[in-house]
């Protein structure tokens with residue numbers, strides 16, 4: 001392993017820069033001076049980090065050499081137990097498993113959910129406007145994705161609160177959501193039981209929802225066993241929930257940082273589509289995903305050994321000046337914009353159309369109502385290096401003059 | 404501009420639909436359907452992005 005003489009020692013397991021919002025400086029240091037960076041881990045084998053756009057795309061485009069099956073979190077663990085989700089699966093199982101749900105989440109299908117999205121957004125914005133001042137994550141950003149995803153899956157609207165509570169408890173390592181030490185396990189079990197019942201209901205009487213599609217799907221000639229169904233529900237809920245809420249919160253913060261871009265969007269609302277793409281680039285809700293090498297590979301003059309963990313920093317790639325002009329600036333009309341905010345390659349986001357529909361509907365309606373959501377304080381960030389995630393953001397909802 | 408698909412390579416990942424939804428779509432079985440085999444020039448940037456995004460390199464262009 002080569003160590004670089006130049007530049008400061010960077011330790012990506014040090015969460016301070018991520019919590020304080022200084023992580024882009026650290027990632028830029030790696031991208032410029034240590035494009036393949038080795039990081040020791042106190043309780044693990046250590047990992048490589050890839051930060052240049054071309055290298056990130058290269059790694060995620062080679063699923064034979066860089067696999068997901070050994071886990072996709074930076075830390076060495078798989079979270080879903082005995083089976084594996086579509087995300088933690090490699091070819092040849094991956095493609096057919098992905099095909100079970102992907103067609104139902106494609107752009108044309110997502111249009112069928114637009115009424116539900118409109119309704120959810122209207123309710124949330126009515127509430128925000130009535131409050132005038134609110135904590136954005138709890139009152140809106142966290143609610144929209146789970147309400148929409150819940151209904152896409154087949155969870156009744158009135159049960160979406162349950163779903164939110166379970167995911168807060170399962171997903172969060174944060175003591176503040178935890179009512180006791182076995183809380184995570186309990187929440188997971190409650191959610192399992194709920195989905196088991198829903199599965200049986202849809203098995204006997206299919207409805208127009210994703211649970212019905214998965215229950216009645218065939219995978220290599222057989223219906224999916226319960227463990228695989230549960231893994232599928234969990235990955236959709238896991239992947240669709242935190243990510244989308246953080247894009248909403250991150251977008252509000254980015255417009256506060258670049259108010260001229262908000263004014264531009266107000267004048268040119270037809271830029272909403274490219275605005276959302278730019279926010280996916282600038283915010284990058286999933287900062288990084290991990291692969292594991294299956295063979296020795298040369299990269300940037302160093303050797304990655306078979307079995308090594310390789311972390312792909314989408315956030316660093318999304319600010320690579322070799323690809324994006326003025327990468328640290330928000331330009332809502334940026335074109336082309338081949339960001340990797342949804343990843344790239346065979347594991348690229350399956351819910352991208354749904355996420356886009358949710359977030360663009362939210363901001364379209366903010367524009368139509370002539371309001372502006374303005375942060376009142378610094379956000380509280382989740383203590384993690386892998387996700388760009390906000391726990392809290394206090395905001396004011398202001399009626400804009402002359403609109 | 405003519406869009407060519409190598410059907411032996413295509414795995415229906417739908418990255419092409421993501422880039423150029425007016426040209427590519429994925430049907431209910433999860434298979435690719437080309438909506439417009441000879442798109443106009445205004446689709447060029449989108450189609451080029453679709454070609455880059457396809458993880459199996461199944462797409463190409465003939466002029």
Ligand code: HEM
Nearest residue numbers: 086087239240243244247286289342343347349350351355
């Ligand atoms: C703004 C919101 C979202 C962002 C930024 C996002 C980002 C990503 C990224 C970067 C990946 C690639 C992971 C990798 O390469 O290892 C991914 C995969 C995935 N996403 Fe999303 N996502 C979002 C919303 C959603 C939604 C709403 C759903 C569900 C409906 C979803 C479902 C998935 C699934 C199932 C995968 C795994 C696909 C596979 O491994 O084949 N995502 N997402």
Ligand code: HEM
Nearest residue numbers: 079080087170171172173234235238239242243285387389
């Ligand atoms: C901003 C984005 C995200 C955040 C903050 C987040 C956070 C977390 C955390 C903290 C856990 C708990 C791990 C544990 O049990 O110790 C978790 C679980 C999980 N996440 Fe994520 N995640 C995000 C995105 C994703 C994506 C993109 C996927 C899949 C493509 C995903 C799939 C899962 C799954 C399947 C579980 C396991 C649920 C269970 O069975 O316990 N998550 N997530």
Ligand code: SF4
Nearest residue numbers: 413414416417419457
């Ligand atoms: S992205 Fe490539 S593999 Fe996927 S559907 Fe399009 S052509 Fe086929």
